[in-house]
Amino acid sequence: MLWSPRAGFNWDVSGNATTQVRGGRGIFTGKPAYVWISNQIGNTGVLTGFLDSRGNNLYPFHPDPNHYKPASVDGSPASSYELALTDADFRFPQVWRSNIAVDQRLPGGFTGRSSTSTTTT
Numbered sequence: 001m002l003w004s005p006r007a008g009f010n011w012d013v014s015g016n017a018t019t020q021v022r023g024g025r026g027i028f029t030g031k032p033a034y035v036w037i038s039n040q041i042g043n044t045g046v047l048t049g050f051l052d053s054r055g056n057n058l059y060p061f062h063p064d065p066n067h068y069k070p071a072s073v074d075g076s077p078a079s080s081y082e083l084a085l086t087d088a089d090f091r092f093p094q095v096w097r098s099n100i101a102v103d104q105r106l107p108g109g110f111t112g113r114s115s116t117s118t119t120t121t
Contacts, residue, residue: 002029002091002092002094003027004026004027004028004029004094005026005027006024006025006026006027006028007024007025007026008022008023008024008025008026009021009022009023009024010022017105018104018105019102019103019104019105020102020103021100021101021102021103022100022101022102022103023098023099023100023101024098024099025096025097025098025099026096026097027094027095027096027097028094028095028096028097029092029093029094030092030093030094030095032092033092036084036086037086039084040084040085040086042084043082043083043084095119095120096119096120097117097118097119097120098117098118099115099116099117099118100115100116100117101113101114101115101116102114102115
């Protein structure tokens with residue numbers, strides 16, 4: 001479980017929405033790299049096989065999946081395999097961000113913004 005507490009404010013300086021000061025702070029978590037987790041399902045050491053096409057061996061694509069099945073399967077262990085594991089203490093990256101800004105209503109209904117922010121990992 002990821003916990004991302006945040007707090008923010010928006011202060012209307014003059015009470016008529018012409019100048020506003022806003023900001024916030026909090027812990028932000030980026031979009032998790034789900035491939036790290038899904039690799040645990042696909043790389044369990046029990047693979048159907050792979051084809052090494054390094055060097056001069058070229059294997060053009062064939063649309064029939066049966067084309068890639070081996071001629072015989074004897075049940076012997078694979079000559080190599082790959083495992084994907086995740087440490088029990090693994091956590092997705094999080095950062096602490098702080099931001100403060102001033103919004104000023106300009107002629108013509110436009111809003112000008114000036115802001116600054118910091119990020120700490």
